[in-house]
Amino acid sequence: MLRRRSFIKNSFFSLIGFSVLRTDSLSILKQAFDDLNFNQSPNEEFWLTVRSAFNIDDKLINLNSGGISPTPIPVHNRFKEYLDKSNLLPAYYNWHVFEPQKELVRKKIAENFGVDSEEIAITRNASEALQIVQQGLELKNKDEVIITDHEYFRMKNTWEQLERRRGVKIIQIQLPVPFVDDDYLITEIKKRISSRTKILHISHVVYLTGQILPIKQISQLAHENDIKLICDGAQSFALLPFTHKDIESDFFGTSLHKWCYAPIGTGFLHIRKELLTKVWPLMAAPKSMDNNIRKFEEIGTHPAANHNAIVDAIEFNSQIGIERKLNRIKTLNNVWINRISGYPEFNLLTNTKDSSKWCGMVLFNISGVNSSKLYKYLLEEEKILTSPMVHNNFKGIRISPNIFNSLSEMEKLSEILESVIKGKVDQVKL
Numbered sequence: 528m529l530r531r532r533s534f535i536k537n538s539f540f541s542l543i544g545f546s547v548l549r550t551d552s553l554s555i556l557k558q559a560f561d562d563l564n565f566n567q568s569p570n571e572e573f574w575l576t577v578r579s580a581f582n583i584d585d586k587l588i589n590l591n592s593g594g595i596s597p598t599p600i601p602v603h604n605r606f607k608e609y610l611d612k613s614n615l616l617p618a619y620y621n622w623h624v625f626e627p628q629k630e631l632v633r634k635k636i637a638e639n640f641g642v643d644s645e646e647i648a649i650t651r652n653a654s655e656a657l658q659i660v661q662q663g664l665e666l667k668n669k670d671e672v673i674i675t676d677h678e679y680f681r682m683k684n685t686w687e688q689l690e691r692r693r694g695v696k697i698i699q700i701q702l703p704v705p706f707v708d709d710d711y712l713i714t715e716i717k718k719r720i721s722s723r724t725k726i727l728h729i730s731h732v733v734y735l736t737g738q739i740l741p742i743k744q745i746s747q748l749a750h751e752n753d754i755k756l757i758c759d760g761a762q763s764f765a766l767l768p769f770t771h772k773d774i775e776s777d778f779f780g781t782s783l784h785k786w787c788y789a790p791i792g793t794g795f796l797h798i799r800k801e802l803l804t805k806v807w808p809l810m811a812a813p814k815s816m817d818n819n820i821r822k823f824e825e826i827g828t829h830p831a832a833n834h835n836a837i838v839d840a841i842e843f844n845s846q847i848g849i850e851r852k853l854n855r856i857k858t859l860n861n862v863w864i865n866r867i868s869g870y871p872e873f874n875l876l877t878n879t880k881d882s883s884k885w886c887g888m889v890l891f892n893i894s895g896v897n898s899s900k901l902y903k904y905l906l907e908e909e910k911i912l913t914s915p916m917v918h919n920n921f922k923g924i925r926i927s928p929n930i931f932n933s934l935s936e937m938e939k940l941s942e943i944l945e946s947v948i949k950g951k952v953d954q955v956k957l
């Protein structure tokens with residue numbers, strides 16, 4: 528089987544020549560999956576094949592996919608092909624050949640998200656997608672926006688700037704950690720809705736804890752009260768199996784360089800068609816584009832390679848299957864959680880027991896241990912990259928493994944954490 532895997536890897540690398548949005552390296556992967564009885568329950572061999580579709584850095588164990596993910600080899604090759612070809616004559620290839628193909632990307636995203644392609648704007652990340660809406664809505668002095676205290680810091684910064692600039696009022700709900708009760712959040716939102724409330728801005732998956740929030744219930748509540756819902760989907764798209772009908776947001780922004788494995792600098796914004804004219808673009812567009820989703824893409828010269836390779840990334844995810852991917856990520860996490868969960872010093876800040884609320888990222892801390900020192904120790908001494916999370920009410924370390932991680936990497940993490948809990952690592956103590 529090793530020979531099989533190296534064939535796959537070599538084939539990815541040896542693909543030469545060039546054609547537009549083709550999927551031949553992906554079909555090699557599909558063939559490999561078929562050979563492994565892909566439709567049956569995947570075994571470790573299957574996951575090793577998946578791992579071989581990525582270039583793995585042997586210097587560090589990567590447990591921070593919630594930050595950015597690497598692109599699989601076939602997607603990365605496609606991206607490089609676009610860049611190389613573009614560089615031969617950018618004014619022709621980038622503008623005349625590749626940029627028009629953005630329409631295929633728009634269609635692919637729309638199909639995947641279950642919406643009309645005229646509702647999809649391609650952006651460079653979730654920050655851009657969400658800020659288009661935050662900054663582009665005509666919110667006025669004393670208009671109210673309800674958010675949770677677990678929203679991404681940049682999105683909070685945007686609301687705070689709008690508070691200073693236009694007098695928008697932010698109303699913040701404190702989420703319990705771990706999060707166990709959807710009804711609690713719904714009740715807290717209801718309590719704060721007033722005649723001035725214009726927007727609910729809520730994450731689908733909380734970046735701090737990996738907790739899934741009840742977006743569909745929240746959007747129903749918003750719509751009953753004539754309020755619009757902005758859903759931050761940076762951590763949910765291509766990690767959770769869902770389409771737009773499962774959340775019914777008015778605005779949805781995500782990055783595609785996290786769980787979708789597209790090149791760095793990719794994302795999208797979904798806006799319901801009837802709301803298009805209510806949002807100004809961040810960078811100006813002509814009046815004739817008022818009702819055109821492409822008005823949000825008037826960003827000046829940029830590489831087309833990044834967004835065109837999104838098609839290949841979505842295809843790669845379809846080959847794996849989102850449900851299968853999510854289950855694997857949870858299995859990887861359960862390796863280390865199960866090993867240390869019996870220790871009273873271990874504090875799990877994510878509700879992993881209720882699978883409807885857990886996406887596979889985990890936040891934890893250890894009593895008597897300084898989380899920042901532990902993060903540094905894991906990185907510098909043990910060569911494991913995690914993500915330190917600091918909130919006003921808690922601190923911890925987020926573990927976000929991916930389909931390319933192995934069971935043995937998770938076992939290594941659990942052994943290290945066990946010795947930390949047993950007090951064997953002095954440098955991480957409080």
Ligand SMILES: Cc1ncc(COP(=O)(O)O)c(C=O)c1O
Nearest residue numbers: 652653654679734759761762782
């Ligand atoms: C919930 C959430 N929203 C927004 C963002 C911003 O994403 P980006 O930096 O890709 O724009 C992140 C990034 O981690 C996030 O986790």
